[in-house]
Amino acid sequence: MALLHREQFDEMARHGCTMPECKHENHEPVIFINSRCHTGAQAEISYEDEDKLRLYCGKCNKYIADVAIKEAKGYKRCHINSPLQISYREGSGILKIECRECQALLTELEVA
Numbered sequence: 487m488a489l490l491h492r493e494q495f496d497e498m499a500r501h502g503c504t505m506p507e508c509k510h511e512n513h514e515p516v517i518f519i520n521s522r523c524h525t526g527a528q529a530e531i532s533y534e535d536e537d538k539l540r541l542y543c544g545k546c547n548k549y550i551a552d553v554a555i556k557e558a559k560g561y562k563r564c565h566i567n568s569p570l571q572i573s574y575r576e577g578s579g580i581l582k583i584e585c586r587e588c589q590a591l592l593t594e595l596e597v598a
Contacts, residue, residue, distance in 0.1 A: 489538070489552045492579050492597040499576035515576035523548045528569025531583065533558045539581070539595060544569055553581060554598040561593035 499515045519529045521543035528544030536558050541550040561583060568587035574580070574597070581595045 487549065487552055489554055490597075491554045495574045495581070495597055496576050499574055517574050519550065519572040519574075521545070521548060521550055528586065529572050530570060531572070537598065541572065553595075555581070556596040556598050559593045559595060563592065564588060564590050 495517070499517050519541055521527050521529055523543050524545040529541050529550060530544040530547075532540045532542070534540045534552065537555055539553040539555050539558070541553065542548060543550065564585050565587040568585050570592070571582075571584040571586040571589070573582045573584070575582075579597055581597055583592045583595065584590060585592060
């Protein structure tokens with residue numbers, strides 16, 4: 487299983503946005519985490535350890551990747567049934583977890 491670190495996220499972000507149907511206008515180098523099995527479907531997260539975050543498809547639970555993080559942080563969802571929007575901006579070192587329905591920031595995790 488892949489364990490992604492900050493260097494890998496920065497490299498992916500340099501290659502551009504991965505959001506399906508995005509026209510790639512008006513945003514800096516950023517990636518949005520989506521599953522390969524259900525393109526555009528929600529990605530979900532779970533903490534595997536204090537320093538490891540697991541990303542998986544919210545539709546079929548298929549593994550996407552593990553992310554090395556500096557510290558697990560709790561968060562509360564504002565819209566329980568809404569998918570998460572998970573993004574990373576090149577050079578930021580931060581994985582942002584937002585509500586896809588209202589765009590509220592749920593938490594920010596520092597990538598190791």
